[in-house]
Amino acid sequence: MSQSYRTFTAMQINVAQLLKEPVGANRHYTIDELAGDNEDTQVTGDISLIRTGSGILINGKLIAEINGTCSRCLGSARQKININMEDEYFPTLDIGSGVYSKPEPGDLTIDENHILDLSEALRQYIIMATPTKMLCKADCPGICSVCGQEFSKGDCQHKTRPVDSRWEKLVQLEKESKI
Ligand SMILES: [Zn+2]
Ligand SMILES: [Zn+2]
Known part of the structure; x- marks a missing residue:
């Protein structure tokens, strides 16, 4: 300095x-x-x-x-x-x-x-x-809403990547109907 x-x-x-x-x-x-x-x-x-x-x-x-x-x-x-x-x-x-x-x-x-x-x-x-939403990187693929798998490290068995929160309910419903 x-x-x-x-x-x-x-x-x-x-x-x-x-x-x-x-x-x-x-x-x-x-x-x-x-x-x-x-x-x-x-x-x-x-x-x-x-x-x-x-x-x-x-x-x-x-x-x-x-x-x-x-x-x-x-x-x-x-x-x-x-x-x-x-x-x-x-x-x-x-x-x-x-x-x-x-x-x-x-x-x-x-x-x-x-x-x-x-x-x-x-x-x-x-x-x-301060932005209300921040990203670790612009193209962060997120995590699986079911098991928490980080998609940046590969897909999980659920494979469904909810595009946004509106789909999360549908994904959840679909999963429950299969049980
Ligand atoms: Zn991220
Ligand atoms: Zn998963």
């Missing part, structure tokens, strides 16, 4: 210095971080912090590698998704005057120690971007 490659943990950035700078001042960070609900989502990319008139604007171009379950074979599945963050954070304590300000409901805030914490927003972005 080179010297210029900056990483930070916990996604917490001290922005005290940036808040003292004029509008338009900025910082850039490279992220390589575990985030998300289970802290098992690898997030990489770049974020920039820009001083605005009222706070700090975050721009992030990130890639999250989501770990999930294949909806066909129940094996583990991984998927890379793009996350574009764009949020403005507002200080709860004015660094110049020392005056506290009351944030509006729903505002993202910088705490009174001038720490801007990205982790909660990033967690939300990850939830929003």
